[in-house]
Amino acid sequence: MLELKVLGDHSETEVPQGGCSSGSCGSTDDQLSHLSESVRQRVFNHPCYSEQAHHHFARMHVAVAPACNIQCNYCNRKYDCANESRPGVVSELLTPKQAVKKTMAVAANIPQMTVLGIAGPGDPLANPNKTFSTFRMLTEQAPDIKLCVSTNGLALPDYADELTKHNIDHVTITINCVDPEIGAKIYPWVFWNNKRVRGVEGAKILIDRQQEGLEKLVERDILVKVNSVMLPGINDKHLAEVSRVVKSKGAFLHNVMPLIAEPEHGTYFGLMEQRGPTPKELQELQDECSGDMNMMRHCRQCRADAVGLLGEDRGAEFTMEKIEAMEIDYEAAMVKRKKVHDAINAELAKATTQSQSVNADHAIPAETRPVLMAIASQGGGLVNQHFGHAKEFLVYEASPEGVRFISHRKTDLYCTGGDTCGDGDSLLGGIIKALEGCEAVLCSKIGYEPWETLESAGIMPNGEHAMEKIEDAVWAVYVEMYQNGKLTDNQTQMTA
Amino acid sequence: MALKIVDRCVNCHACQMVCPTGSIRKGKNDAHFLINQDTCTECVGSYDEPQCSSICPIECAIEFSDGSPVNPFGSLTGLPLDKAPLV
Ligand code: SF4
Ligand code: SF4
Ligand code: SF4
Numbered sequence: 001m002l003e004l005k006v007l008g009d010h011s012e013t014e015v016p017q018g019g020c021s022s023g024s025c026g027s028t029d030d031q032l033s034h035l036s037e038s039v040r041q042r043v044f045n046h047p048c049y050s051e052q053a054h055h056h057f058a059r060m061h062v063a064v065a066p067a068c069n070i071q072c073n074y075c076n077r078k079y080d081c082a083n084e085s086r087p088g089v090v091s092e093l094l095t096p097k098q099a100v101k102k103t104m105a106v107a108a109n110i111p112q113m114t115v116l117g118i119a120g121p122g123d124p125l126a127n128p129n130k131t132f133s134t135f136r137m138l139t140e141q142a143p144d145i146k147l148c149v150s151t152n153g154l155a156l157p158d159y160a161d162e163l164t165k166h167n168i169d170h171v172t173i174t175i176n177c178v179d180p181e182i183g184a185k186i187y188p189w190v191f192w193n194n195k196r197v198r199g200v201e202g203a204k205i206l207i208d209r210q211q212e213g214l215e216k217l218v219e220r221d222i223l224v225k226v227n228s229v230m231l232p233g234i235n236d237k238h239l240a241e242v243s244r245v246v247k248s249k250g251a252f253l254h255n256v257m258p259l260i261a262e263p264e265h266g267t268y269f270g271l272m273e274q275r276g277p278t279p280k281e282l283q284e285l286q287d288e289c290s291g292d293m294n295m296m297r298h299c300r301q302c303r304a305d306a307v308g309l310l311g312e313d314r315g316a317e318f319t320m321e322k323i324e325a326m327e328i329d330y331e332a333a334m335v336k337r338k339k340v341h342d343a344i345n346a347e348l349a350k351a352t353t354q355s356q357s358v359n360a361d362h363a364i365p366a367e368t369r370p371v372l373m374a375i376a377s378q379g380g381g382l383v384n385q386h387f388g389h390a391k392e393f394l395v396y397e398a399s400p401e402g403v404r405f406i407s408h409r410k411t412d413l414y415c416t417g418g419d420t421c422g423d424g425d426s427l428l429g430g431i432i433k434a435l436e437g438c439e440a441v442l443c444s445k446i447g448y449e450p451w452e453t454l455e456s457a458g459i460m461p462n463g464e465h466a467m468e469k470i471e472d473a474v475w476a477v478y479v480e481m482y483q484n485g486k487l488t489d490n491q492t493q494m495t496a
Numbered sequence: 497m498a499l500k501i502v503d504r505c506v507n508c509h510a511c512q513m514v515c516p517t518g519s520i521r522k523g524k525n526d527a528h529f530l531i532n533q534d535t536c537t538e539c540v541g542s543y544d545e546p547q548c549s550s551i552c553p554i555e556c557a558i559e560f561s562d563g564s565p566v567n568p569f570g571s572l573t574g575l576p577l578d579k580a581p582l583v
Contacts, residue, residue: 068508071572122510
């Protein structure tokens with residue numbers, strides 16, 4: 001019943017296969033390959049689960065559920081729920097009817113939109129009427145849209161059955177800890193059984209409910225993704241344990257996200273100057289946990305009300321005012337959507353086959369050290385963005401085993417324009433900080449000034465692979481570095 | 497006997513969902529939420545604690561009838577006083 005063939009009758013062969021032994025197909029390999037075929041079919045076109053799909057399919061979120069039943073120290077209710085989205089951007093609160101209209105308007109105009117999520121501000125399950133009436137209407141009126149929901153888990157066990165009744169096949173639970181002592185440092189209180197319950201006692205209730213909810217969803221064959229916010233000094237040492245526990249209970253992905261806290265957000269952690277992890281710390285934790293469980297590395301902590309494909313936000317085209325004026329023929333839209341989806345699937349299948357052969361003809365000795373590279377990309381899996389226009393970089397690792405996707409690094413997160421970015425040109429300083437550990441940056445073009453600055457920071461700019469597929473370009477640069485003897489010195493990984 | 501919502505309220509709807517007497521509504525235009533002074537019972541007879549102020553996440557957003565905050569500054573977040581936002 002949950003096996004939704006949203007994209008119609010794609011055959012087995014059209015599904016990108018995760019098992020590329022070469023390791024060259026980026027995220028597909030390290031995130032999806034361990035999944036069973038049925039799970040893979042359910043997530044391969046979900047932009048939040050597959051980096052490849054992220055380049056071709058789009059998701060959107062609507063804010064219909066403002067209330068919350070707990071307090072997280074990284075949240076200030078004036079902003080979006082940090083569980084799923086970047087704080088600091090206020091979403092437009094919609095009624096369920098408005099949310100349905102908006103979703104269908106976007107789906108008709110952006111056929112690549114495959115997934116609708118209800119996220120912050122607030123907890124969807126603390127607002128069950130609004131959340132489920134939105135889902136009910138969409139399941140009826142727009143059956144080709146997948147639905148997803150993220151929750152703090154407190155109310156989850158009560159709604160496990162209701163969740164099976166809609167086009168929902170993934171639920172995200174934010175689980176930051178399984179130890180109430182740690183929990184008390186993250187959650188000051190929960191509202192439970194008509195009382196505000198504080199401290200360790202409150203955290204224990206939340207943790208128990210999260211685990212119970214996770215178990216119930218797995219029993220009902222709903223895919224569960226677990227998100228954790230990495231809080232250095234609080235739960236960073238504990239998240240490997242969280243990963244182990246949620247995996248043993250059947251969660252299919254564990255996604256570690258960095259804390260984003262600034263004093264101006266007004267959150268407890270922001271005001272108390274709790275720091276977030278550096279890109280390197282985050283990656284180390286993700287690596288540590290991935291021995292345990294496949295991680296989702298490309299989560300961008302999307303803005304809760306963002307609309308559109310990777311890196312773009314077309315929200316301004318879909319304000320309530322404009323939507324009210326639109327006439328939507330959803331029957332016709334569904335036909336068009338199916339055509340677009342089929343074409344993308346074919347494209348994805350082709351791309352997967354091609355990237356499998358990337359490193360077949362190059363013999364790089366197995367002991368050669370791996371190299372991290374940053375890519376400026378506007379999407380489509382290509383090196384196709386001007387360095388100066390990139391707000392985020394995709395980080396890939398090249399090694400003798402091939403090329404794999406590692407993470408995203410947002411530049412605006414590391415540059416606040418203030419003294420945190422170091423001296424001189426603060427924007428560029430912020431980018432260099434964000435690219436810590438990378439030895440090359442691939443883009444379509446780059447100006448002379450940033451070129452020099454990057455070079456002197458030990459990051460080699462490269463504009464020679466414009467419009468090439470990312471995996472191919474990264475591999476070519478890696479081979480070149482090898483041939484120039486840059487990988488044979490006994491210098492291990494650069495950490496500059 | 498009634499509680500009162502003041503303008504530190506961020507319109508999160510939480511209190512409205514838990515009020516046993518249906519006394520809470522959204523203010524007109526973009527104003528904050530309001531408690532009907534005639535029907536609010538302070539939850540006496542329904543619950544041990546007033547429900548609205550037990551779920552409200554914002555310190556000093558809900559007041560007793562004498563004007564003192566039900567959740568004073570620092571009582572929900574644990575923030576020290578010198579971090580108090582300017583009221
Ligand atoms: S669950 Fe979401 S809305 Fe609720 S306090 Fe936590 S981050 Fe904020
Ligand atoms: S005190 Fe109780 S009755 Fe009064 S507004 Fe709050 S929840 Fe409603
Ligand atoms: S719970 Fe508090 S902040 Fe939220 S609407 Fe009610 S009074 Fe306002």
